[in-house]
Amino acid sequence: MNPKEEPITLSFEDAMKELESVVSKLDSGDFSLEESITLFQKGVELSKYCSSRLEEIEKRVRILTDNNGRMEESDFTDLPDGSKVQGSFL
Numbered sequence: 001m002n003p004k005e006e007p008i009t010l011s012f013e014d015a016m017k018e019l020e021s022v023v024s025k026l027d028s029g030d031f032s033l034e035e036s037i038t039l040f041q042k043g044v045e046l047s048k049y050c051s052s053r054l055e056e057i058e059k060r061v062r063i064l065t066d067n068n069g070r071m072e073e074s075d076f077t078d079l080p081d082g083s084k085v086q087g088s089f090l
Helices: 012-028 034-060
Strands: 063-067 070-075
Touching: 012 034
Parallel strands: none
Antiparallel strands: 063 070
């Protein structure tokens, strides 16, 4: 992040909308090289922010599983049979 810029404080949904807007602007080709680079930098920051928020949310997600008639929470990566999910969901 550029030291002059403030940290992103948008909701995930608003950040995604902003990112989509940046991509549309870049796709239009209506901007100078310098403006396009500035937009690209903004898009990269928004993309990193959205990815980071998704990782945070993934860590918080819990799956309720039925274990011999009683419900219990387990980590998002735990499967009902006790095995772990491989790879990333992002």
